[in-house]
Amino acid sequence: MVKEIERSGLPVVHVCTVTPISMTVGANRIVPAIAIPHPLGNPSLPKEEEKALRRKIVEKALKALTTEVTGQTVFKD
Amino acid sequence: MSKLRVVHYINQFFAQIGGEEKADYPIELREGTPVGPGLAFTQAFGEDAEIVGTIICGDSYFNENIEETTKKVVEMVKGLKPDVVIFGPAFNAGRYGFACGTCAAAVHDELELPVVTGMYPENPGVDTAKDKAYVVVTKNSAADMRHAVKVMAPLALKLARHEHVGASCEEGYINQGIRVNFFEKKRGSERAVEMLLKKIAGKPYETEYPMPSFDRVEPMPAVKDLAHAKIALVTSGGICPKGNPDHIESSNATKFGEYSIEGVTDLTEETFETAHGGYDPSYANEDPDRVLPVDIMRDLEKEGVIGKLHELFYTTVGNGTAVASAKKYGAEIGKRLLSAGVNAVILTST
Numbered sequence: 001m002v003k004e005i006e007r008s009g010l011p012v013v014h015v016c017t018v019t020p021i022s023m024t025v026g027a028n029r030i031v032p033a034i035a036i037p038h039p040l041g042n043p044s045l046p047k048e049e050e051k052a053l054r055r056k057i058v059e060k061a062l063k064a065l066t067t068e069v070t071g072q073t074v075f076k077d
Numbered sequence: 078m079s080k081l082r083v084v085h086y087i088n089q090f091f092a093q094i095g096g097e098e099k100a101d102y103p104i105e106l107r108e109g110t111p112v113g114p115g116l117a118f119t120q121a122f123g124e125d126a127e128i129v130g131t132i133i134c135g136d137s138y139f140n141e142n143i144e145e146t147t148k149k150v151v152e153m154v155k156g157l158k159p160d161v162v163i164f165g166p167a168f169n170a171g172r173y174g175f176a177c178g179t180c181a182a183a184v185h186d187e188l189e190l191p192v193v194t195g196m197y198p199e200n201p202g203v204d205t206a207k208d209k210a211y212v213v214v215t216k217n218s219a220a221d222m223r224h225a226v227k228v229m230a231p232l233a234l235k236l237a238r239h240e241h242v243g244a245s246c247e248e249g250y251i252n253q254g255i256r257v258n259f260f261e262k263k264r265g266s267e268r269a270v271e272m273l274l275k276k277i278a279g280k281p282y283e284t285e286y287p288m289p290s291f292d293r294v295e296p297m298p299a300v301k302d303l304a305h306a307k308i309a310l311v312t313s314g315g316i317c318p319k320g321n322p323d324h325i326e327s328s329n330a331t332k333f334g335e336y337s338i339e340g341v342t343d344l345t346e347e348t349f350e351t352a353h354g355g356y357d358p359s360y361a362n363e364d365p366d367r368v369l370p371v372d373i374m375r376d377l378e379k380e381g382v383i384g385k386l387h388e389l390f391y392t393t394v395g396n397g398t399a400v401a402s403a404k405k406y407g408a409e410i411g412k413r414l415l416s417a418g419v420n421a422v423i424l425t426s427t
Contacts, residue, residue, distance in 0.1 A: 004407025011297040016426035028296035038360040041367030058373045065421045
């Protein structure tokens with residue numbers, strides 16, 4: 001899906017936990033997530049901290065979207 | 078002669094420990110008695126080989142701790158001194174396939190042992206190991222176990238005995254990209270004419286020189302002006318309005334959903350849920366923002382960091398879903414987003 005949406009002409013950032021799978025699939029902008037059942041959250045954290053964590057990942061995703069890339073790139077910390 | 082030694086890797090499901098709720102089961106080694114599909118392999122081996130140890134690991138546990146778990150698998154295998162190592166088969170289970178493929182490649186590289194696994198050709202794990210392991214072609218579900226064992230077991234025995242292994246099309250494994258010289262019964266011109274006649278007649282034929290498929294997409298240019306950009310959310314994590322109104326299937330989805338989040342500032346347990354059957358849904362059901370971050374996107378929209386959050390989101394279940402289907406959904410979603418004036422997409426996966 002990532003690839004086909006990008007092919008239609010839009011930059012896509014793939015937020016996922018198992019980044020090597022995303023590499024195999026062919027995503028160009030990849031942002032690592034927390035865990036498979038809760039990629040953008042961590043149920044063991046208090047609500048506010050969890051939201052701050054989620055915001056950090058979304059901000060990283062937006063940074064990836066505003067960054068020019070020439071090939072597959074994983075945006076780590 | 079003593080029996081050949083086999084080590085077997087399986088996930089929590091095939092070890093009968095549990096389903097998705099046990100996918101975080103840590104790695105464990107059970108020596109001796111075969112477990113799960115190991116029984117079928119043992120039967121197929123007869124007196125020739127025995128499973129000396131079974132490595133069991135939850136699929137989520139592996140994929141969330143790839144490096145250290147792979148290392149542990151290599152250590153465990155090393156300690157058991159096997160002649161061959163079998164992984165799975167994983168059929169079309171993505172995380173399981175990825176675990177099997179990654180570990181098979183590591184065992185091959187570091188211990189120089191022959192490795193056999195079994196997967197459906199679309200499994201993302203295939204690419205991690207197909208040039209190192211013998212990846213036997215299976216169907217896309219565990220119903221194919223009997224056939225998978227029938228092909229994998231004799232292949233494993235051959236490898237353990239260092240016997241000659243035939244070409245991929247003869248032995249039923251995925252092409253490893255290795256060429257071996259041999260004498261054909263018919264000469265080239267004859268084979269070419271036969272192939273051409275079959276092609277003209279519209280009959281199936283097999284090329285002797287398949288073209289490699291490189292399906293890569295050029296990265297699109299970055300968003301220049303985020304503060305005026307319209308961003309859309311898309312997910313393969315199955316988030317949908319409560320009750321799953323379009324009945325998106327929990328696995329092998331045949332459709333995607335398009336839903337409005339106009340005026341929605343937060344996804345809650347009461348209004349949204351996940352349709353996904355390939356991961357423990359309790360966290361996503363409790364707070365769907367953990368998969369589709371609508372709450373954060375609304376905050377960023379209010380603060381002027383982004384121009385606008387697109388009022389529709391797109392969703393499907395990426396669980397054993399055929400690549401052809403995902404391709405189709407992606408193309409259609411892309412078309413709709415483009416015509417709605419969206420500038421960029423955040424796609425989340427579980």
